[in-house]
Amino acid sequence: MNHSRYGLGGPRDAELCGVCGGDGRLENAWGQVAKCPSCHGSGRRQEDTGFHDVTKTKPAHHQQSNRAPVVEKQVWPGTPAGDLLAKEVRDASGLSADTKARLTREIIEHEATHGQCTKTFLKKIRKQFRPAT
Numbered sequence: 813m814n815h816s817r818y819g820l821g822g823p824r825d826a827e828l829c830g831v832c833g834g835d836g837r838l839e840n841a842w843g844q845v846a847k848c849p850s851c852h853g854s855g856r857r858q859e860d861t862g863f864h865d866v867t868k869t870k871p872a873h874h875q876q877s878n879r880a881p882v883v884e885k886q887v888w889p890g891t892p893a894g895d896l897l898a899k900e901v902r903d904a905s906g907l908s909a910d911t912k913a914r915l916t917r918e919i920i921e922h923e924a925t926h927g928q929c930t931k932t933f934l935k936k937i938r939k940q941f942r943p944a945t
């Protein structure tokens with residue numbers, strides 16, 4: 813028969829999470845069970861990257877946000893309003909290809925900044941190819 817061996821005291825102990833003891837869970841005084849914040853429930857000791865105090869501010873993470881974001885170059889607006897406006901720009905007869913490209917890029921950039929196309933912005937862009945009546 814294949815009895816599982818007792819590995820306590822063996823080399824595996826070195827991999828066990830020191831916070832939860834390998835359970836992956838922590839139980840507080842009220843009996844609530846929560847996922848271990850140190851090993852995230854795996855019960856394994858995480859690779860020590862030098863930053864052990866995860867509860868404090870994370871300078872490494874903060875630095876990343878200062879770097880140029882690695883975003884795929886967007887060529888078309890992602891919001892419904894932006895999509896509609898970009899189509900209007902594309903189909904506008906009095907615009908040069910350059911202007912169309914510039915306006916489309918403006919829409920994309922506006923979306924990136926504001927998360928959507930504001931009504932004021934839509935108006936502003938439309939004015940450039942469709943004179944107000």
Ligand SMILES: [Zn+2]
Binds near residue numbers: 848851853
């Ligand atoms: Zn743990």
